[in-house]
Structures are given as structure tokens and as C-alpha cells.
Amino acid sequence: MPQALECSEGCWAWMVLLASVVTQGLTLGFPTCIGIFFAELQREFQSSNSETSWFPSILTAMLHAGGPLCSILVGRFGCRATVMLGGVLASLGMVAGSFCCTLGQLYLTAGFITGLGMCFSFQSSITVLGLYFTRWRVLANALASAGVSLGIMLWPLLSRCLLEDLGWRGSFLIFGGVLLHCCVCGAILRPVPARVTPETRDGLPPPSRRPARGCPAACGRAIQRHLAFDVLRHNVGYRVYTLGVAWMIMGFPLPHVFLVPYAIWHGVDEHRAALLISIIGFSNIFLRPMAGLVAGRRDFASHRKYLFSLAALLNGLTNLACAASADFRVLVAYCLVYSVSMSGIGALLFQVLMDIVPMDRFSSALGLFTILESISILISPPLAGLLLDTTSNFSYVFYMSSFFLISAALFMGGSFWALGKMERQGPQAEVQGAVTEAAPEQGLNTEDTDGPKKRLRVEIVYVTSV
Numbered sequence: 001m002p003q004a005l006e007c008s009e010g011c012w013a014w015m016v017l018l019a020s021v022v023t024q025g026l027t028l029g030f031p032t033c034i035g036i037f038f039a040e041l042q043r044e045f046q047s048s049n050s051e052t053s054w055f056p057s058i059l060t061a062m063l064h065a066g067g068p069l070c071s072i073l074v075g076r077f078g079c080r081a082t083v084m085l086g087g088v089l090a091s092l093g094m095v096a097g098s099f100c101c102t103l104g105q106l107y108l109t110a111g112f113i114t115g116l117g118m119c120f121s122f123q124s125s126i127t128v129l130g131l132y133f134t135r136w137r138v139l140a141n142a143l144a145s146a147g148v149s150l151g152i153m154l155w156p157l158l159s160r161c162l163l164e165d166l167g168w169r170g171s172f173l174i175f176g177g178v179l180l181h182c183c184v185c186g187a188i189l190r191p192v193p194a195r196v197t198p199e200t201r202d203g204l205p206p207p208s209r210r211p212a213r214g215c216p217a218a219c220g221r222a223i224q225r226h227l228a229f230d231v232l233r234h235n236v237g238y239r240v241y242t243l244g245v246a247w248m249i250m251g252f253p254l255p256h257v258f259l260v261p262y263a264i265w266h267g268v269d270e271h272r273a274a275l276l277i278s279i280i281g282f283s284n285i286f287l288r289p290m291a292g293l294v295a296g297r298r299d300f301a302s303h304r305k306y307l308f309s310l311a312a313l314l315n316g317l318t319n320l321a322c323a324a325s326a327d328f329r330v331l332v333a334y335c336l337v338y339s340v341s342m343s344g345i346g347a348l349l350f351q352v353l354m355d356i357v358p359m360d361r362f363s364s365a366l367g368l369f370t371i372l373e374s375i376s377i378l379i380s381p382p383l384a385g386l387l388l389d390t391t392s393n394f395s396y397v398f399y400m401s402s403f404f405l406i407s408a409a410l411f412m413g414g415s416f417w418a419l420g421k422m423e424r425q426g427p428q429a430e431v432q433g434a435v436t437e438a439a440p441e442q443g444l445n446t447e448d449t450d451g452p453k454k455r456l457r458v459e460i461v462y463v464t465s466v
Contacts, residue, residue, distance in 0.1 A: 012132075016128060016188060017144060018188075019185035020140075021146060022181065022185050023083065023125040023185045024151065025150040025154070026118075026121070026179060026181060026185075027090070027121050027122040027151075028118075028147075028148045029147070029148050029152045029153075029155050029281065030118065030151060030155055031056055031060045031063065031253075031256065032151075032155060032156060032280075033155035033158070033277070034055065034059065034257065035056075035256065035259060035277070038052060039261060040163065041168060045102065045103045049386075050383075050385035050389055051382075052103070052385065053381035053382045053384065053385035054107060054111075054381070054382050055106055055110065056257050057377060057378050057380065058112055060115065060374075061115065061374040062111070062118075062119060063122070064371075065119070065374035065375075066120065067119065067123055067371070068227065070124060073120065074123075079124040079125070079127055079186075079189050080186050080189040080190070082124040083120065083121045083124045083125055083128075083183075083185060084183045086117040086121030086124065087121055087181070087182025087185075088183060089113055090113075090114045090176075090182060091117070091176045091177070091179045091182075092113060092117075093117060094109075094172050094175045094176035095173060095176035096113070097109040097110030098169045098172035098173040114179075121182040121185075124189075125144075126141075126144070129141060143289060145289060145347070148284070148346070149284035150285060151281070153278045153281030153284075154281070156260075156274045156275075156278050157278055159274070160270065227364060227371065228367070229368065231357060231361055231365050231368075232368060235356070237419060238353075238357055240411075240412060241305070241352060241353065242369055245349070245372075245408070246373060247407065247408040247411070248312050248405055248408035248412075249373050249376035249380065250376050250379065251380065251400060251401035251403065252312075252315065252345070252404075253380055254380060254397055254401040255319065255322070255338065255398070255401065256277070257381050258384065259276055259331075260273045260277065261394065262322075262394040265394055267326075268326070268331070272328060276335050277335075279332060279336065280338060280339050283339035283340075283343075284342065284346075287339055287343035288347060290343075291343040291344050291347035295351050304351055305352050305412070306417075307344065308344070309412045311341045311348065312341070312406075312408055312412070313405070313410070313413075315338065315342065315405050316405030316409065317406070318337045318338045319338075319398045319399075319402040320399070321333075321334055321337075322334045323395040353365065380404075383400075384397045384400055384401075
């Protein structure tokens with residue numbers, strides 16, 4: 001993987017940032033428009049809510065689960081080729097999906113293939129920012145995240161217009177052409193000249209002198225490199241955070257899928273219902289970069305995990321308000337408050353992971369993190385659809401979302417507090433033990449000159465323990 005150069009922040013770097021903004025809008029913002037087609041797909045395939053929900057869940061799950069494979073492709077072929085490959089796959093999946101005759105075919109084409117292509121494009125566009133930006137990297141990531149908000153705002157409006165004029169098949173065909181613009185964005189990503197600095201050279205692990213034992217050994221090394229099971233086993237903070245986020249994701253994506261059908265079911269006009277998702281996207285254009293910049297401040301470094309738990313708690317409580325009333329004004333207020341908590345979760349999700357895991361293992365920890373996250377995304381919408389088929393009441397979907405979010409927030413917040421308390425008590429116990437051991441040794445000497453020496457020894461033990 002080529003390393004970023006200090007001189008790489010030239011004029012072309014900002015063109016790369018623009019390409020990353022567009023790519024993230026085309027990919028990460030896309031799943032929010034699937035709710036516009038939910039009722040139409042149900043009528044076309046005569047399917048239940050649970051069966052139809054598998055389509056957005058597979059699409060979104062592949063958008064996250066392909067991370068380890070994407071990192072392998074980036075390391076082998078570079079960011080430019082991987083983004084362009086992703087654009088081609090995403091386009092082919094949507095075009096093929098427009099000709100599907102069964103839901104199973106739609107799962108494979110517009111779900112699996114399109115989701116995998118979007119994963120290649122968006123994750124590579126994020127990776128390339130680390131190569132082009134060093135001094136302004138935090139600002140570049142914050143600005144790039146605004147592309148997600150633009151996509152969330154524009155995709156539902158475009159979907160509503162295309163659905164009325166062309167139907168869902170024509171809309172998917174147009175989407176295939178739109179997603180080809182990822183190839184244009186990928187072409188902008190010029191490779192950064194590689195330069196291995198002394199620090200980088202020293203940081204590389206020495207090559208193994210033992211001969212390879214064949215395919216099993218190679219597979220083991222690949223799993224160890226891209227999936228950090230050892231970190232999950234030994235790092236308690238990572239284990240708490242990964243399990244908490246996986247549980248939280250069971251409820252977090254549900255409003256994106258069911259908010260529009262919920263509003264239409266309660267008599268809200270279809271255009272106004274589609275506008276609700278756009279309100280969330282428009283609000284996040286301003287809130288997400290602000291949250292990213294605030295989260296990057298050193299003042300909040302030790303409190304980020306608690307802020308993340310608070311954002312998840314607020315997100316769950318707002319879903320309860322949405323379930324209480326389906327009046328359009330209440331739904332607009334819900335979208336505004338939901339945007340605040342959503343921007344906090346989006347800004348802190350990976351930042352907290354960086355705080356918990358050492359940076360030399362962050363890549364592999366992120367791979368396992370996204371795999372477990374994608375499993376929750378895959379299960380959540382069909383489970384909510386099954387609940388909707390059983391109860392015929394959309395409110396229970398939002399109650400379900402609130403349950404997972406609130407319980408995950410309380411679990412993570414309480415666990416991090418307990419771990420922090422144990423870490424604070426550990427050094428204190430070591431200091432008290434050192435003082436107890438030092439006291440008998442120093443007690444035989446009663447001269448006044450030994451007093452300062454005794455105090456100095458206690459202070460040194462305390463500093464090194466921390």
C-alpha cells in the first residue's frame with residue numbers, strides 16, 4: 001500500500017476529495033431510497049413484509065461485509081481500479097435487477113452484486129483520502145462525510161420522481177446508469193507515488209524465515225491480518241464495543257427502511273412521506289461534519305465512548321416519539337431530532353474504535369467489526385418485517401428499534417464505566433501494595449534524613465504504575 005507524501009496535499013488532492021464526496025453520496029446514501037419502492041415491490045412479487053425486507057438488508061449488509069475483500073483488492077490493484085470495479089458491479093447489479101422476475105433474483109442482482117460493488121467504491125474512496133491528506137486529514141474526512149448526507153437527501157427525491165414516471169423497473173435501470181459515475185470518480189484517483197520512509201521501514205515486520213506450510217498457513221495469516229479475533233479475545237473494551245454496536249445495529253437501520261411505508265400507511269401523501277428521508281439527509285449535511293470536528297477534539301478524547309452511548313440512547317428515545325404519533329408535523333420534528341443522534345453515531349462510530357484498539361491492529365479490528373455489523377444489518381429488517389406481518393402495526397417496528405438502541409446504549413455506557421473504574425482502581429492498588437512493602441523496610445531506620453527518600457520512592461512507583 002503506497003504511503004502518503006507530505007507534498008501530496010496539492011490542488012489535485014481537493015479534486016480527489018470531491019470525487020470521494022460524490023462516491024459516498026452515490027453508495028452510502030443509496031440504501032435510504034429503498035423504502036420508496038417497498039410497497040411497489042410487494043405488489044409486484046406478491047410478497048410479505050419479511051420477504052421484501054430481505055432486499056434492503058442484503059444490499060446494506062454487503063455494503064459493509066465486503067470490507068476485508070476490498071482491502072485485499074486495494075492492496076493488490078490500488079484505489080483507482082477498485083473504485084472503478086465497484087462502479088461497474090453496482091451498475092450491472094441494478095440493470096440486471098430491473099429484469100428480475102422473482103425476489104430471489106432481485107436478492108442476487110440488486111442486493112448482493114450491487115451491495116458488493118458499492119462496498120468496493122466507498123471504502124476505497126475513504127482509503128485514498130489517507131494517502132492524499134496528512135495535515136488536513138480530519139477536515140477531509142469530515143467534508144467527505146457530507147457526501148453521505150447529500151445522497152440521503154437526493155436519492156429519495158429522485159426515486160419518487162422516477163417511480164411515478166417509469167415504475168420500479170425503469171427506475172432501477174436509470175440507477176444503473178447513475179452508479180456508473182463511480183467509475184468517473186475512480187478515474188480521478190491518481191495513484192500517489194510510493195515512498196517508504198525510515199519510520200515506515202522500521203515499522204514493517206521482518207519477513208518470516210520459516211517456510212510456508214501451504215494453503216492452511218496462508219489462510220491463517222490472511223485471517224489474522226484482516227480479522228482480529230485475537231483482539232476480540234484479549235481486549236475487553238473492543239469486545240464490549242463490538243457486541244454493543246452489533247446489538248445496536250439491530251435497531252438502527254429500521255427507520256430508513258420503514259419510515260416512508262409507516263407514513264403512507266397513516267395517510268401521509270407519498271411525496272411528503274419521501275420528503276421525510278430528505279429532511280434527515282439535509283440536516284446531516286451540516287450536522288455530520290460539525291459532529292466529526294467536535295469528536296476530533298482532544299478535550300473529548302476520554303469521553304467519546306460515553307458520547308457515543310448517549311447518541312444511541314437519544315436515537316432510541318426519538319423512535320419512541322415516532323411510534324406515538326404519525327402526524328406529519330410530529331414526523332418532521334422526529335426527523336430533525338433523529339438527525340442529531342444519527343450524526344453523532346456516524347461521527348463517533350469509528351473514532352471510538354480507534355480509541356479502543358491500537359492503530360497497528362486497527363485495520364484487522366475494523367474488518368471483524370464490519371463483518372459482525374453486517375450480520376446484524378442482514379437480520380434486522382427481515383425480523384422487523386416478520387413482526388409487521390404478525391401484528392399489522394408499524395408502531396411495533398419502531399418499538400423494536402428503540403429496544404435494541406436503548407439496551408445497547410445502557411450496556412455500552414455501563415460497561416465502559418465499570419471498565420474505567422477497574423482501571424482507576426488497579427494503579428491505586430499497586431501503589432498501596434508498594435507502600436506496604438516499602439514501609440517495613442524503611443521502618444527500621446528512624447533518622448529524619450530518610451523521610452524525603454521514602455516519599456520519593458512512593459512517588460516514582462505511582463508514576464510508573466500509571
